[in-house]
Amino acid sequence: MVPIAPLDARVLLGTILKGTTARYYVQAPIGEGGQGWVFRASYDDAEGFPVVIKVLRPDSATRDALDRFRREADILKRLSQSNPSPFIVRFYDHGEANFPLALSTHDHVLLPFTVMEYVHGESLHEVIDRQRGFGLALRRTRRILKEIRAALEIVHAQGLIHRDLKPSNILISNEAGREVAKVTDFGLVKVIDLRATATQSLAGVSLSYAPPEQYEPGNPRVGPATDVFSYGAIVFELLTGSPAYPATSANPFEALRRIGTGNRMRLAQRTSTLPLELQSRADIVQRLDAYLDRMLAPEPEQRPQSITAVWEQIDAMLREAEGVGPVDISAVTAVAGTMPGHGTPTDPSGSYRSPSQPPPPVYRVSPSQPPPPQPALPARAMGTPPIGAPGISQPIPGHRPHVPLSPPVPSMSGRYGPRDPADLRAWSFRVLSHGNPGALVRDVTFSDDLREVLTLGNAGLVQWSPSGWSSVALPIGLAPNELRAMTRLAGAAHACVGEGGLVAFLHGGALWDVRRYPDPDVVFHGVAADPAGQVVFAVGARASRGHAIIVEALSSGWRRTFEVPDLGPLRGVAFLDDRIAFACGDGGALVRVDDTGLTRIAWERSGHLRAIVASPSRGGGASVFAVGTGGHALSVQLGHDDRTDLEKVGTTQDLLDVALAADGAAWTCSANARVLRRDVTHAWRRVPVDLPVQTNLVRIAPRLDRLLTVGEDASVIEGTLG
Structure with missing residues (x-):
């Protein structure tokens, strides 16, 4: 009962x-x-x-x-x-x-x-909805469709039909810095040849994605072609940002009528909302429309019967539009600082760059053969907005710099008294902004006075201040889930990196300079700028092979690239000064980069390292610390062989960030809301944190008597001394 x-x-x-x-x-x-x-x-x-x-x-x-x-x-x-x-x-x-x-x-x-x-991410419906009526970037669309196809191949091979494939039943997960599509909700799955006796009610399926055979008594014609129809509807929506058959609350059966007659909006009618690569390729759009006619045919017998065959056709057309083929980095001649479809590459001065200019040198690193030293850098400031550079800088129309999205929190006071920061019992903590279970923050930057926080995550770029949250508009063609990491530059500018070799600069909260490294197989997971703002290092991996890559970028283009085939993806990078940088990553990867090239740094373990910090110390020395999974924390003593020491840590939780306060003390934060400080004995002591949160703390910013830390769920937590 x-x-x-x-x-x-x-x-x-x-x-x-x-x-x-x-x-x-x-x-x-x-x-x-x-x-x-x-x-x-x-x-x-x-x-x-x-x-x-x-x-x-x-x-x-x-x-x-x-x-x-x-x-x-x-x-x-x-x-x-x-x-x-x-x-x-x-x-x-x-x-x-x-x-x-x-x-x-x-x-x-x-x-x-x-x-x-548990999937860290959001639904594909939410991703599309945030595009505001525009299609996703073509590279991203092709990857998502490929992964949905892989899921359907397994489902069909088991003699099953999903029957409820739609964007809200596809989750977009973030796994190790990579976006992954996951099919879910198998409650309507049908076993092929198992006949039902009842009529399927309309409430059980989604009108915009369900073909006519879904509504037939007993569903005798439901088969692989049923999922092909739904897949075709998703293809259309990813490319245009709108459903092929919109179902409105005023007349929900209008979608059924259009599906039954094959009367849908054409891609050619939505040219302005298509990915940039398709907008000038009417020939490919026409072929895509013709193939979508087959996929979305009212009768299942008229549709392709194999999801594999469908993917091969769609992939070939999207690849042709994108110009994707086997990539040979030595053959790449463009060093474009422009978005696809936005004209001839230019540099920030506004002068045109020659298409024949050679690509950055690529060094495939081995321990016995470091790359040659490079000439001195030109005196350019990365923090200067590239005003007047056609095709690069993109002001956001109608952008409002601050729109509060949440109630204000109490105002924050200044100094907190002459207490010793090493007295961990003297610290108290409070939540300035509670988290959102749907948020997934990947990176954070802080203003010098800790009154503003900029988060990068599945919602794009979102800024917090004591008066609330406000969104930072992304340029058309740049999707939130393409972004992986960011760093502050001079003059309140930011550098953001991510998938497809993305290196984008944000100036003044509204002016974008979007660039792509000339090899779409590169994914950047971390970024840092030198103290003078002349050089940016982006670190990550070659996606197809999973090995480490470091790219050195100047305001005028690309300078050097280091590839290390036997090191895993790099996750963090930090500059010691204007000539020396350190990077860390998976499998214990730890390297130093300077004018002489790249040098590996060995240590006694192989745990994944997630973050690194470097700073000159008082008295002419240096402080370099790296942290990672399982509570690993190590210090690097600079010298001929850059010796490392594995240090005692008061937690086994994964350490996710490390930062230095003005007094040189190192702080770290971890999964499950842990905050630790390194003491004079070189041990990392846990600070008592009595908070009603259990989020993973992804970034920390310590000052002498105050700190902020931000959680994966976008919670903002303040620690004060005294």
């Missing part, structure tokens, strides 16, 4: 649910749908591995809903066991438990729950 009283989701918070293989600690709500609640939980321990728990609502526990819920668990289990895919949300466990019906009663009801992979 289905209970009349609805379940109050709050009673689940803090409870422990027992599955078939483990226990799960319910921690926070993520979302709510018509048939269930979704919670963030941890595996087998209050601070264990994060998972998602999906619970069926009792007021939706009809026989059909129970069947669908259990079917999804069975399908996910089958897909996870047979051929696990990074592009399908993983199934971990399931169970049934007695849940109280409300806070004020002792009545319980037996309801099923499913435990699944």
Whole structure:
């Protein structure tokens, strides 16, 4: 019997649910749908591995809903066991438990729950919605479609049809700095040749993405071509920013009529919203439209029957538009500082660059053969906005520099008294801005006075100040999830780096200089500028091979590139002075770069290093510290061989950032809201933090008597001395 009283989701918070293989600690709500609640939980321990728990609502526990819920668990289990895919949300466990019906009663009801992979990211629907009616960048569109195709190939190979493929059922995850599409929601999956006897209600599918056979009694014609139709609708929406068959609340059946007649908007009618590479290629747009006609045909027999064959056709056309082929870096002649489709490459002075100018030299590094020294750098300031450079600088029309998005917090005072910063008990902490469960912050910069914070994440660039949050507009063609890291430059400017060799400069909060390293296979995970603002180092990996790469950029173009085939991706980089920089990354990668080239630095472990800081010390020395997973922290003593010391750390949590205060003291922050300070014994001591948060702290900015740290969920936390 289905209970009349609805379940109050709050009673689940803090409870422990027992599955078939483990226990799960319910921690926070993520979302709510018509048939269930979704919670963030941890595996087998209050601070264990994060998972998602999906619970069926009792007021939706009809026989059909129970069947669908259990079917999804069975399908996910089958897909996870047979051929696990990074592009399908993983199934971990399931169970049934007695849940109280409300806070004020002792009545319980037996309801099923499913435990699944926790995806750091957002839905594809949210990604498209943020484009404001414009298509995604072509490179990004092609990658997302490729990963959806890979998921569908596995589903179809198991004799299954998804039947509910749509942007809201595709999650865009951030994994190790890379965007990954994951297909989810298998509640409507059909097993091929298993005939149903009931008519599928319209409420069970999404009108804009479901072909006519979805509504036939028994669904006898549902097959791979059903998912091909939905895939075609997603192709159209990724390219244009709008659905092929819009379904409005005023007339939801208009979408059904258009689907049944094949009457849709054409790509050629939406030229101005297409990716830049397609806007001038009417021939490719015409071929894409013709192939979409086949994919979106009303009759399933008229559509392609293989998702693999569909992808091969779509990929070939998108690659042709993008001009993508096998990349030979030695053959690249462009050093373009321009967005695709924005004219001839120029430099910030406004003069045109010759297309025949050679590319930056590439050094494939081995320990026995460092690259040759380079000539002195020209005296140019990276912080100077490139005003008047056509094709590079892009002011954002109508950009408002500050629009508060949240209530103000109390004003902050200045100095806090003559207490010793090393007295950890003298520090107190408070939350200035609470986090958002849907946020995923990747990087943060701080103003010198700590009154402004700029975050980079799945919402793009968003600025916090005591009066609230405000968004920073991105230029058309630059997607939020392309961004991976940023650093402050002179004059309040910023350098942002990311996928596809992206190196973009933001001046004055509204003027963009967007560049692409001439090799789209490069992904940058970290960036730093030298003290004078002349040089920017972007570090990351070659995406196709996963090995380390460092690119040196000047205001006028690219200078040097270092590739290290046997080192993993680099994640952090810091300048010691205007000539020496250090970088760290996966597998214990640690290197030094100066005028003589790149030198590896060996240390006794191989844990992943996530952040590094370097600064001249008083008395002519230097302070270099790197931190990483498992509580690793090491110092580097500069000399002929740059010796390292692994230091004692008061936590085993992953250390995510490291920074120096004005007194030279090193501070670090970690997963699960830990803050630590390095003392005179070279041990990293945990600071007592009594906060109602358990977020991962991604960046920290210490001063003598005050610090700010920002969480992965965009929470802003202040520490004060005294």
